[in-house]
Amino acid sequence: MPAEIKSKVKQVEFSENSYLKKAKSFFEEAALVTMFCGRFFKELVKPPYEFAEFIKQAYLVGYKSFPLVATTGFIMGLVLTIQSRPTLATFGAESWLPAMVAVSIVREIGPVITALIFAGKVGSGIGAELASMKVTEQIDAMEVAGINPFKYIVVTRVMAATLMLPILVIAADAIALYGSYIGVNLKGDVSFHLFFLKVFEKLTFADVFPATIKTVFFGFAVGIISCYKGYNSNKGTEGVGLSANSAVVMGSLTIFIMDMIAVQITSLFSK
Amino acid sequence: MKAETIKAEVAHLNKSFGSNKVLLDMNFKIREGENLVVLGKSGSGKSVLIKCLIGLIEPDEGEIFLLGENVQDLEREALNILRKKVGFLFQSAALYDSKTVKENLEFHLRGSKTKSKEEIDQLVLEALQNVGLEEAIDKMPSELSGGMKKRVGLARALMLKPELILYDEPTTGLDPITSKEISRLILDVQKKYNTASIIITHDIECARITANRMIILKDGKAFIEGTYKELSESGDEWVSSFFK
Ligand SMILES: Nc1ncnc2c1ncn2[C@@H]1O[C@H](COP(=O)(O)OP(=O)(O)OP(=O)(O)O)[C@@H](O)[C@H]1O
Ligand SMILES: [Mg+2]
Numbered sequence: 001m002p003a004e005i006k007s008k009v010k011q012v013e014f015s016e017n018s019y020l021k022k023a024k025s026f027f028e029e030a031a032l033v034t035m036f037c038g039r040f041f042k043e044l045v046k047p048p049y050e051f052a053e054f055i056k057q058a059y060l061v062g063y064k065s066f067p068l069v070a071t072t073g074f075i076m077g078l079v080l081t082i083q084s085r086p087t088l089a090t091f092g093a094e095s096w097l098p099a100m101v102a103v104s105i106v107r108e109i110g111p112v113i114t115a116l117i118f119a120g121k122v123g124s125g126i127g128a129e130l131a132s133m134k135v136t137e138q139i140d141a142m143e144v145a146g147i148n149p150f151k152y153i154v155v156t157r158v159m160a161a162t163l164m165l166p167i168l169v170i171a172a173d174a175i176a177l178y179g180s181y182i183g184v185n186l187k188g189d190v191s192f193h194l195f196f197l198k199v200f201e202k203l204t205f206a207d208v209f210p211a212t213i214k215t216v217f218f219g220f221a222v223g224i225i226s227c228y229k230g231y232n233s234n235k236g237t238e239g240v241g242l243s244a245n246s247a248v249v250m251g252s253l254t255i256f257i258m259d260m261i262a263v264q265i266t267s268l269f270s271k
Numbered sequence: 272m273k274a275e276t277i278k279a280e281v282a283h284l285n286k287s288f289g290s291n292k293v294l295l296d297m298n299f300k301i302r303e304g305e306n307l308v309v310l311g312k313s314g315s316g317k318s319v320l321i322k323c324l325i326g327l328i329e330p331d332e333g334e335i336f337l338l339g340e341n342v343q344d345l346e347r348e349a350l351n352i353l354r355k356k357v358g359f360l361f362q363s364a365a366l367y368d369s370k371t372v373k374e375n376l377e378f379h380l381r382g383s384k385t386k387s388k389e390e391i392d393q394l395v396l397e398a399l400q401n402v403g404l405e406e407a408i409d410k411m412p413s414e415l416s417g418g419m420k421k422r423v424g425l426a427r428a429l430m431l432k433p434e435l436i437l438y439d440e441p442t443t444g445l446d447p448i449t450s451k452e453i454s455r456l457i458l459d460v461q462k463k464y465n466t467a468s469i470i471i472t473h474d475i476e477c478a479r480i481t482a483n484r485m486i487i488l489k490d491g492k493a494f495i496e497g498t499y500k501e502l503s504e505s506g507d508e509w510v511s512s513f514f515k
Pocket of ligand 2: 317318319362439
């Protein structure tokens with residue numbers, strides 16, 4: 001069959017310079033995402049604004065993720081405390097436990113773990129939803145009705161993700177600290193009051209502020225990447241799964257990369 | 272008013288997807304108040320043609336005029352304004368699955384001249400009654416059958432009483448009785464509002480009822496053009512095979 005031969009030839013061609021192709025497609029994609037971001041900011045500032053849809057998305061993205069984020073936050077605080085205790089005990093520094101756990105949660109673990117969970121839940125959701133809207137021509141239907149789909153679909157979701165993740169992280173941090181309090185009390189006796197006294201003795205503005213700012217960027221990254229993946233899906237039903245999948249993979253990777261950069265920047269300022 | 276107003280015109284339209292040449296030098300016009308039926312084999316580019324017309328697909332070459340304006344020259348905003356005057360029924364109905372039937376219809380009323388809530392409700396109900404689906408008003412699209420979705424899509428396209436309506440297979444997937452009702456509805460809308468319509472269909476009965484003029488696509492061109500009677504009595508074997 002000629003079609004079969006054709007696809008074989010294609011495969012060979014592809015594998016011969018697949019590294020080159022990969023590199024090329026990586027840069028192409030980076031350029032396309034940048035352009036997508038550009039369009040986002042352009043549409044963001046241009047009235048009319050889609051407030052009602054934004055509120056709906058904020059509810060879906062934020063409120064609906066809360067139980068998951070709260071559970072992981074609690075476990076995170078509890079486990080981290082239990083795991084850190086033996087090390088600190090070797091130095092006889094168990095009284096440092098609340099402060100140490102608090103600093104690691106607020107500065108690093110809270111934002112990153114919550115953002116990753118968020119990328120998994122919200123990123124895949126948005127990626128799949130937009131891709132299926134694309135496949136079933138719902139995005140085209142908005143176009144022909146003279147409604148700007150980018151504004152209605154993308155801008156609202158990206159804004160919701162950007163603004164909801166910081167709130168979720170703050171909530172997760174608080175719940176993690178509560179988990180830590182319980183962890184401390186599994187093998188000791190520290191009053192609630194004393195625990196939080198110790199926590200806030202060590203926790204400074206310089207811990208909280210940069211950590212919160214970076215979550216804004218994490219949220220934006222998750223929103224924009226998953227919207228990009230979904231909005232540009234074009235492989236039919238298969239593309240829906242693909243979009244959801246690559247939204248999560250690329251979103252999670254971007255979170256780590258951004259975190260690395262954020263840590264460098266904060267450490268520049270903190271000394 | 273001129274004796275003959277052209278509502279849409281396509282001139283020398285070319286469109287290919289990679290090596291797949293779908294439209295090759297396609298030409299046609301549609302006049303005010305006219306129903307133009309487009310026939311053609313599956314994959315002959317009928318859907319692509321009307322998507323080019325509304326600006327969803329960018330043609331490779333050629334010119335497209337819609338309600339007197341050149342679609343390719345228009346800025347986004349101007350195109351959106353123009354699109355509100357055109358009704359479009361998707362082959363797949365393309366209902367928003369996160370919205371109820373009512374919300375699906377209301378959504379397309381946004382931005383059109385500010386109407387009161389009562390007026391909107393009235394308009395939505397009327398549109399649904401036209402397609403016989405007023406009882407499905409609060410259902411989600413996932414709860415509807417294929418034919419019901421199609422009819423909701425139709426209601427959505429007709430709701431704003433557009434000057435030009437593009438129907439992509441309005442009766443496909445419907446039973447013969449409903450098909451006939453829908454064909455009559457298309458005819459009614461034409462009579463009542465003097466709208467021009469392009470009707471893509473495989474349903475020869477629908478074509479017979481609605482067509483003022485027909486074209487048949489072949490090899491990316493309008494292969495033959497004429498009234499239903501002319502084409503059905505055509506000597507060409509390929510053409511007459513559509514009418515069997
Ligand atoms: N987005 C696209 N990308 C690539 N090829 C496409 C695309 N849309 C349509 N085609 C191709 O264009 C051709 C015409 O498709 P089109 O959907 O217009 O057919 P049709 O005449 O509407 O058929 P049907 O009666 O089955 O609906 C097909 O060969 C199809 O493969
Ligand atoms: Mg089609």
